[in-house]
Amino acid sequence: MNQQSKATFITRDYRYLYLGCSLIALLGLSLVYSQPHPYSFLRSDGALGILCAVIFWSFLAFSGLALMIKFAYWSSYSDTVMRHPSVVRASRWASYFVVVACILALIDRGLLRFVYTVQLCSQMEKNPQGFGSSMIYMTLKGKDIILTGIWTTVRLALLGTAIAFILAIFMVFLRIQEPDKRDNDFVKAVKWLASHFARLYVFVIRGTPMMVQALIFYYFGFNLFKKTNMTVTEINNVWSFFISGLCTVALNSTAYLTEVLRGGILAVDRGQTEASRSLGMTNWQSMIRVVFPQAVKNSIPAIGNEFIINIKDSSVLSVIGVMDLMYATKSVSGIYFRSLEIYCVAAILYLILTWLSSLLLKYLGKRLDMPVKGLPSSN
Amino acid sequence: MDEVVLKIENLEKSFGELHVLKGIDLEIRKGEVVCIIGASGSGKSTLLRCINLLEEADSGSIWFEGQDLMDLHVNLNALRQKIGMVFQSFNLFNNKNVLDNCTLAPVTVKKVPRAKAEETAIRHLKTVGLEDFIYADSTRLSGGQKQRVAIARALCMEPEIMLFDEPTSALDPEIVGEVLDVMKELAAEGMTMVVVTHEMAFAREVSDRVVFMDQGVILEQGSPQEIFGNPKNARTREFLTRYLEDKQE
Numbered sequence: 354m355n356q357q358s359k360a361t362f363i364t365r366d367y368r369y370l371y372l373g374c375s376l377i378a379l380l381g382l383s384l385v386y387s388q389p390h391p392y393s394f395l396r397s398d399g400a401l402g403i404l405c406a407v408i409f410w411s412f413l414a415f416s417g418l419a420l421m422i423k424f425a426y427w428s429s430y431s432d433t434v435m436r437h438p439s440v441v442r443a444s445r446w447a448s449y450f451v452v453v454a455c456i457l458a459l460i461d462r463g464l465l466r467f468v469y470t471v472q473l474c475s476q477m478e479k480n481p482q483g484f485g486s487s488m489i490y491m492t493l494k495g496k497d498i499i500l501t502g503i504w505t506t507v508r509l510a511l512l513g514t515a516i517a518f519i520l521a522i523f524m525v526f527l528r529i530q531e532p533d534k535r536d537n538d539f540v541k542a543v544k545w546l547a548s549h550f551a552r553l554y555v556f557v558i559r560g561t562p563m564m565v566q567a568l569i570f571y572y573f574g575f576n577l578f579k580k581t582n583m584t585v586t587e588i589n590n591v592w593s594f595f596i597s598g599l600c601t602v603a604l605n606s607t608a609y610l611t612e613v614l615r616g617g618i619l620a621v622d623r624g625q626t627e628a629s630r631s632l633g634m635t636n637w638q639s640m641i642r643v644v645f646p647q648a649v650k651n652s653i654p655a656i657g658n659e660f661i662i663n664i665k666d667s668s669v670l671s672v673i674g675v676m677d678l679m680y681a682t683k684s685v686s687g688i689y690f691r692s693l694e695i696y697c698v699a700a701i702l703y704l705i706l707t708w709l710s711s712l713l714l715k716y717l718g719k720r721l722d723m724p725v726k727g728l729p730s731s732n
Numbered sequence: 733m734d735e736v737v738l739k740i741e742n743l744e745k746s747f748g749e750l751h752v753l754k755g756i757d758l759e760i761r762k763g764e765v766v767c768i769i770g771a772s773g774s775g776k777s778t779l780l781r782c783i784n785l786l787e788e789a790d791s792g793s794i795w796f797e798g799q800d801l802m803d804l805h806v807n808l809n810a811l812r813q814k815i816g817m818v819f820q821s822f823n824l825f826n827n828k829n830v831l832d833n834c835t836l837a838p839v840t841v842k843k844v845p846r847a848k849a850e851e852t853a854i855r856h857l858k859t860v861g862l863e864d865f866i867y868a869d870s871t872r873l874s875g876g877q878k879q880r881v882a883i884a885r886a887l888c889m890e891p892e893i894m895l896f897d898e899p900t901s902a903l904d905p906e907i908v909g910e911v912l913d914v915m916k917e918l919a920a921e922g923m924t925m926v927v928v929t930h931e932m933a934f935a936r937e938v939s940d941r942v943v944f945m946d947q948g949v950i951l952e953q954g955s956p957q958e959i960f961g962n963p964k965n966a967r968t969r970e971f972l973t974r975y976l977e978d979k980q981e
Contacts, residue, residue, distance in 0.1 A: 488883050488911075492840045535804050572881035624823035628882075632889055633813030642836060 371416040374448040377615040378409040381455035384462045385409070392469045395461040405454040412451050415444070480689050488694045494696075495685035502681025503593065503702065509670065509677060510663040514603030514610075518656060521610035522602065526640075528553040528615055533636075550610065558608035564669040566605055571597040571673045598675035602667055606659055617648035653721065657714035661707050668703070678702060733889065735762045736795075737893055737924050739785065743792035745775075745782055748768045753789065754948040760893065767923045767935035767956075770945035771971060776928045777820075779945070780897050784815045796893070813841060816886030816894040820901050822878040824870040830881050831866045834888045842889070849888070856884040860914050876907035877945070880914055887918075894918070896927040932975060936960050944968045 385406050389396045396402045419435055426433050434440060474481065474490040481487055492499065528551035530544040558566070574597055577586040621644050629639035671680035682699040686692045745753040752775045760766055768776045773925040781787040783794060785801055785808060794801040796811055809921065825833050834853035838844040844852075857863055860880035865873065870881065879899055886894060900908040912934050919925060919938050929935060935942055935956060942959040944952045944967075952965045963969045 394735045505865060535808065622818060622823070622826075624821050625825060626821065628817075628823035628825070629837070631784055631812060631815070631817035632886070633809045633811075634837055635809055638840050642840060643825050643827065650827070 370444060370448050371419050374451045375413055375416045377455045378412050381405060381451065381458045382409045383576035384455075384458035387462055389462075390466050392465045392470045393461055395458060401457075405458060408450050408454045410521075415447065419444075462615055480691060486502040487691055488698050491685050491689050491691060493697050495681070495688065496556070496683055498681045499678070499698075499702070501676060502678035503706070505676050505681075506664060506667055506706070507680040509595075509599055509602050509667040509675070510660055513599055513606055513663050513667070514656070516599070517606030517610050517659070520607040520615055523608055524551050524554065524611040525614040525618065528555070528611055529618060529640075544606040555608045555611055558605055559612075562669075563601065563605050563666055564672050567598060567601040567670050567673050570601050570604070570608050574600075594670075594673055594675045598670040598673060598677070601670060602663055605666075606663060609662075610652075610656065610659055613617050613659065614648060616655075617650075617709050618644060620651050621647045623722060650721075654714075654718060657710075657718070661710050661714070664706050664710060665703060678706075736760070737762050738926075739793075739795040740783070741778075741793040741795070743779070743782060743789050743794070745778060745787065745789045749902070751946050753782065756792070756845070756948075756950060758926060758943065758950065760926060762924055763922045764941060765919045765923075765927065765939045766941045766943060768926065768928045768943045768945055769932070769935055769971075770926070774945045775948045776945050777897055780817075780895050780926065780928050783811050783895060784817055786817075809841070813837075813889050814892045816889060816891035818879070818882050818886055818894065818896045818899050820898040822882045822902070824873075824876070824878050824881055826871050828870060829866075830862065830868050830870055830873070831879055833870055834885045837885070838888050853884065853888050856887045857881070857903040859887075860884045861910070874907065875903045876910045879903065879911045883911075883914055883918070893924040893926065896925065896929070898928050898930065900929070900931055930970075932960070944971070946971070 385395060385402055386397050394401060395405060397406065407645050422433055422435055430436070470486050471489055471493070474486055477490055480490055527547040530548045532541040532670055535545065538600055555613070564721045571592075571594070574592040575588060583591075608639055625643050625647065629643045630636070667675075667677055668679035670677055671683060674680065676698060682695050686695045689695070736759050738758075740756055740758040743753050743756040744751075747946070756775075756779055758766075758779075762793055768779065770776050778787055782789045785794075789802065794800065797814070799806045799811065801808065801811060809848075809903065825836065828836060831850060831853055834856065835846065835849040838849040838852065839846055854863070854866060855867055860883055862877060862880055862884065865877060865881075870878070873881065883894075883899075899915070900911050905913060912931065915925070915927070915934070916938055927935075927939070937956075941953060942956050943950055944959060944963075944965070947966050952959065952968045958964075959968065960972065963972060
């Protein structure tokens with residue numbers, strides 16, 4: 354629906370007015386008659402509550418009447434009194450009242466109830482039984498752990514993607530080396546090795562799960578430091594969970610970003626290279642000065658997507674004990690012996706993080722004059 | 733007009749099964765303007781692209797400045813600096829403005845100081861009539877303007893010879909003139925030029941020699957008067973007649 358027809362739908366169009374607003378009225382009624390809470394200003398026995406209920410009931414009754422007339426005069430409905438301009442206008446106005454009343458009910462039973470529950474939960478001594486209140490209770494009690502987790506997840510994704518981008522620039526230069534028949538044998542061999550090393554790297558990293566990579570990196574580093582006769586405490590200081598987790602994210606993303614950048618390079622028109630080579634520039638000069646800047650610009654949306662993927666996929670690092678959002682929620686669940694509730698909280702928090710990031714990327718993309726697609730799928 | 737600048741000997745090129753160049757011999761003298769004409773697919777563009785090794789020919793020699801470009805040990809980049817090329821699709825560097833398009837190669841390849849390179853670039857941009865677009869974004873120019881920048885860019889390297897690969901084929905008929913005018917000026921200044929073109933009027937008016945290519949061989953070459961006035965080869969005659977008929981329609 355475009356802007357134009359949206360406006361017409363609200364101000365003029367009346368085709369589904371009775372049906373749509375009857376549903377809204379039913380929702381409003383169910384809210385008004387639901388259990389009130391101490392902050393409620395809309396009780397079924399209070400003045401405002403009764404007023405809302407009257408609005409809802411009378412609109413339902415009027416819609417029922419309209420339906421009967423419609424059934425009775427199926428083909429000549431437009432000649433009945435229901436299509437008289439004043440009736441149409443009246444029903445239009447009635448629908449506005451219904452919507453306003455329903456919004457009031459939603460504020461009361463939705464927003465204020467949430468505020469009340471949060472306050473209640475913050476004063477509770479033990480985990481409440483209800484699903485929603487338990488979610489809120491555990492989030493509030495574990496907020497320090499969860500905030501640390503969020504901060505770690507954001508740092509992992511940001512730093513990981515940034516480091517990966519730098520490494521990927523290096524890796525893609527290796528990847529695109531191609532032996533030329535004008536090179537001497539040594540250069541040919543070096544180019545072949547470089548390109549095949551990059552290919553192998555991408556092949557292995559993309560073909561194995563990040564969880565396995567995380568474990569391998571962590572224990573590989575641990576064993577390496579062990580050889581230098583360091584104590585376990587010393588090793589944990591140097592090769593911390595966070596550092597090894599960050600290495601995992603960075604090295605994993607490097608493989609994906611290498612392919613992203615390679616795609617970006619391939620997408621640059623061949624004529625750009627031809628023009629620069631025809632002016633006597635070397636392959637390297639042409640790459641650095643002409644092709645690569647354009648390739649990076651092409652790749653910026655995909656690099657942003659990699660960042661969002663890293664927010665989600667860094668959750669597997671909890672397997673080595675990185676204190677990210679996943680590990681934080683796991684810890685909270687261990688303290689309060691409730692799992693489903695707190696994992697739902699984790700899902701909501703991850704969703705907020707990725708949603709905010711994609712909004713940010715969309716904004717940046719607009720500033721840089723580049724289209725950005727919706728949430729990316731996982732690697 | 734004696735000194736031979738470029739000499740092509742028995743050049744062969746195949747794309748897989750397709751035999752595109754079947755033994756081309758061609759000499760270009762200093763200051764000469766040579767137009768290569770012929771039907772699409774006759775190998776004219778491939779010949780031009782083989783001259784500065786954008787396509788690598790299979791066999792034969794390309795003598796330039798006493799060196800064979802086909803020799804695997806020559807410094808190709810050094811020789812390419814002296815062979816300017818103008819493309820059908822302009823190929824301006826999209827990430828640079830007009831001035832930087834012109835100064836990039838002199839600064840990075842010839843190590844000309846930036847100030848001097850800019851001075852030269854502005855001089856050449858003036859000759860192609862683009863002094864008002866020096867800092868313009870190269871992607872926002874019209875086709876004719878782009879092609880004139882491309883010519884200025886090639887001139888900034890002070891080439892011995894300029895290759896034009898159908899420089900007006902991607903332009904609107906109304907804009908073709910502004911590019912051809914620049915090329916005529918260049919020819920008048922004594923630049924050595926090899927032009928692959930479908931602009932017969934330009935070939936007739938400006939060139940010293942016209943080369944007719946068909947199916948990978950040079951069928952006929954001579955002065956414009958000879959080729960357009962009295963073509964000896966039946967295939968040349970057929971091509972020119974059909975071409976003139978098309979023009980009249």
